[in-house]
Amino acid sequence: MTLKDLQYIKQKLAYHGLKVTHQRLVIYQVLQETDTHPAAEGIYEKIKKRNPSISLGTVYKTLEVFVKKGLIKKINTSEGNMRYDARIDNHNHIYCTNTKEIIDFKDLELDMLVRAFLKRKKIGNFTLKEFRLHISGEKIDPGKHIEITG
């Protein structure tokens, strides 16, 4: 996290009409640095080490504010726990039912494929906001990463 990045986050908060506070900076920062789609609790645990005064309630509240302002996204696992994601561009998720990991999976070809399909298949009385492909299964070797090729 460079000074430049910090400036950028400050701008982002201000742009969305949010006061720039230490808590908000830290929470956003941690979420941005984490690619495991943490729960509120997980973010809180990370923060606590350096900022023991920040309360869990504030983490929940702040994340919710971010979601409402469109700064971050809220997703859920198939077990029903809420997780947060600093990536707001449309992308898909691979969920491992064993390790509970959520792995990002962005693919323009797939986006186009589905988008074209939905255009053909008209859904009446409905305005589409977004679509996401949820892929679920299990890692073969939990110690290793999932690799997307081809």
Place this chain on the structure above:
Amino acid sequence: MTLKDLQYIKQKLAYHGLKVTHQRLVIYQVLQETDTHPAAEGIYEKIKKRNPSISLGTVYKTLEVFVKKGLIKKINTSEGNMRYDARIDNHNHIYCTNTKEIIDFKDLELDMLVRAFLKRKKIGNFTLKEFRLHISGEKIDPGKHIEITG
């Protein structure tokens, strides 16, 4: 619900190694008759009218048993609430963020499209269990149904 249907449910339960009890019959029956993907609470409310003695805990436990045996499926809304579905064939869901409705959306073409895509795009160190397209947006007229054409 005819006598034949009831017999069929009894067979289903027995086939999955479950004792046939009144509670289980009623719970499965209600879920099967409901196409709104109810929560445990919702199923309980429906049941209560005719069977005031069945407890909410039993509804939760029974649904969980059904899920484990593969008789029904558990899904969640983007708000994180668990819902149940008697349809166990793979199908997609359209979620209305306004009315909180989940509408089934089965399309073989889409299935093939995605399946072919995933075959090309190899996901290493991972065994795929299932995929589902989550479409979310809002009904234009909440009083009317969503209609899929084309």
Place this chain on the structure above:
DNA sequence: TCTTTGTTGATAATTATTATTGTTTAAATT
């Protein structure tokens, strides 16, 4: 500076779900 409004931490409350326990019941066995 004074006032207003927004933010925070501490804590209480709520909601959804799961666990426990004594009792009852379905179905296997006699």
Place this chain on the structure above:
DNA sequence: AATTTAAACAATAATAATTATCAACAAAGA
């Protein structure tokens, strides 16, 4: 048909995740 037994039940307590409350504080505006 009566007895046994393991599974299932209702009632209730417990837990986990999340949200609400509220007093104290900080920043922005008058």
